[in-house]
Amino acid sequence: MDELGVDVIEAGSAITSDGERESIRAIASAGLNAEICSFARAHRKDIDAALDCDVDSLHLVVPVSDLHIERKLRSDRESVLRKAVEATEYAKAHGLIVELSGEDASRADLDYLESIYRATIEAGADRLCFCDTVGVLLPERTAEIFQRLRSLGKPVSIHCHDDFGMATANTVAALRNGAMQAHVTINGLGERAGNTSLEEVVMCLENLYGIRTGIKCNLLYQISRVVSKKTGIPVAPNKAIVGENAFTHEAGIHVHGLIADTSTYEPMRPEQVGRKRRIVLGKMSGRAAVELALREFGITVNEEQLNEIVSRVKELGDKGKRVSDADLQSIADTVLSRELKPRVLLEELTVVSGNRVTPTASVKLILDGRETLEAGAGVGPVDAAVNAVRRAISGVTDIRLEEYHVDAITGGTNALVEVWVTMAIGDRSITARGAGADIIMASVEAVLEGINRLMLLEDR
The missing domain is CATH 3.20.20.70 (Aldolase class I)
Structure with missing residues (x-):
């Protein structure tokens, strides 16, 4: 602060x-x-x-x-x-x-x-x-x-x-x-419905009234994330300025306008508050959004292939699913008749966790055809498993986990969960997901999908 x-x-x-x-x-x-x-x-x-x-x-x-x-x-x-x-x-x-x-x-x-x-x-x-x-x-x-x-x-x-x-x-x-x-408070934290949000007041004064506040606006998103993590209180996705959806676009008409001029559907530049613009894909996505996303991954398609990819993206969206970067690449690979040969495969995963026991995990991976064993510890079993995977690939590539999010798809103790991760290498990032009743396996599945897709991008 x-x-x-x-x-x-x-x-x-x-x-x-x-x-x-x-x-x-x-x-x-x-x-x-x-x-x-x-x-x-x-x-x-x-x-x-x-x-x-x-x-x-x-x-x-x-x-x-x-x-x-x-x-x-x-x-x-x-x-x-x-x-x-x-x-x-x-x-x-x-x-x-x-x-x-x-x-x-x-x-x-x-x-x-x-x-x-x-x-x-x-x-x-x-x-x-x-x-x-x-x-x-x-x-x-x-x-x-x-x-x-x-x-x-x-x-x-x-x-x-x-x-x-x-x-x-x-x-x-x-x-x-x-x-x-x-x-004011970071993220509007406070009793009941909260106090006034620092980031909202600052950006309102700076952008709408032209008043310089002396606040380093490019740090607003960073401190929001830190406070959310330290307090354990998530920020609503549609929260102004710092919510995950604040600079996220899906609707075809919006993305088409953004390609022409970002100010058509953005009242401020995301970089101003330390953010990046995100184009997400779903049933509202049009050809322009899909083509732009494919271009970012270095994938070139013709008109017929693009139409097929758009159709499959919308089909996923109609089923209530968000389309991750890895989903899009997988769809494109299928349409282009390309087979992804994953460089990293999971052979075994063992996790130990319990009362007064530091959660630990061991993994056996097949990495570029070679068997690799590694162990990791963490604050919980998921963290331990992901750390073990990251340690196992550390000698080959430096991929980091930037975001992790879990949604319960069904209720009960045997709930089906969907895990979303953002993996990054250098300045490139990719979203991937995994699903299942076992949150640890779903998490590892998502992380490995992200790792393989990033390594594929490196190879191109």
């Missing part, structure tokens, strides 16, 4: 646990350019915990709606205002930058909210924050509120949730009407 160019990193809530404090201390001592912040309630113990982590600033949050004050805190407006002032004074006296945040501000009385803001400014608050805690703001209402709040004389932030899918719109409306900072 620091390399990306964000200004403030809220590293956690120091009062949460020993592990959280250890993490915040590590981030605070990492020598980053960004200001490092801790979330805190208006309690001295929260502030002391943040001080113990050596952070630069405090995101000091106080409930400001009557609903939160009366139902959650069982308190009153005067008490909340007093605690907000006392907490601000205490944090400032200990050298912290303070951003005073009004929780549930979008359902609060604005006059009362403004009185808290003004009182904490007098107490030393450096910044203020307006929180749309349950995502009920509308862009036009957001604009009105921030036109009023910008008269306070201190920077005001916007913090939105996406319960109604309005987080990005409300955040941009706030920034266009006086907000100086936006609270």
Whole structure:
């Protein structure tokens, strides 16, 4: 995130646990350019915990709606205002930058909210924050509120949730009407429907409003992938900017337009956010898409052969199947009466996995006619099996696994699964798939299909 160019990193809530404090201390001592912040309630113990982590600033949050004050805190407006002032004074006296945040501000009385803001400014608050805690703001209402709040004389932030899918719109409306900072998260992670998505706000400002944000946009996809992997929370395929389908095209009319001019069906260049354009094949694909894909694999066909390949691609699509690169090559080989002679064949696979046992796998491959034995370990049985295969071919070619995805085709513990992989060598990549009730075998099948197809491309 620091390399990306964000200004403030809220590293956690120091009062949460020993592990959280250890993490915040590590981030605070990492020598980053960004200001490092801790979330805190208006309690001295929260502030002391943040001080113990050596952070630069405090995101000091106080409930400001009557609903939160009366139902959650069982308190009153005067008490909340007093605690907000006392907490601000205490944090400032200990050298912290303070951003005073009004929780549930979008359902609060604005006059009362403004009185808290003004009182904490007098107490030393450096910044203020307006929180749309349950995502009920509308862009036009957001604009009105921030036109009023910008008269306070201190920077005001916007913090939105996406319960109604309005987080990005409300955040941009706030920034266009006086907000100086936006609270955002990678991939829109957050409570319930999530918080405002960093990548959506950045690209909206950069591309639609021509506002330079200082963010290195070409790193957006990379950091999205890292966060998804570390959190174990997948990104929806149709997620704006970073979803796998954001720059993927299938429909024939779209691909035809892209060939003429990419701006016909792309509002931004994929390279701008660290992406690549993908043409996928299915029942919506036309001749132009299929011919373009074949050309990328160095396959030349005549009109009659192209028509036959397109027909078979659509036939697969009509069965509800996505057509992988390996599928297309296989179809082309059949139509052209070419027989693929795989350079790598699986003879045996043994996997050991269990409680308190590091998953390991051993494989016997026939590689260019020679028998090869290799073993590998991994975080799980699939990882171990794939690592064993990669080790077995490492002396011949340097092929890497870039993406791995599993879909359950049927239900139950004996579900039929479909495994999709993207394999790459140098700057060339290929998608392949395997299917079966055994996820390990399906994974190895997909990986070997990808390896053989890439090696075939190398030989051409």
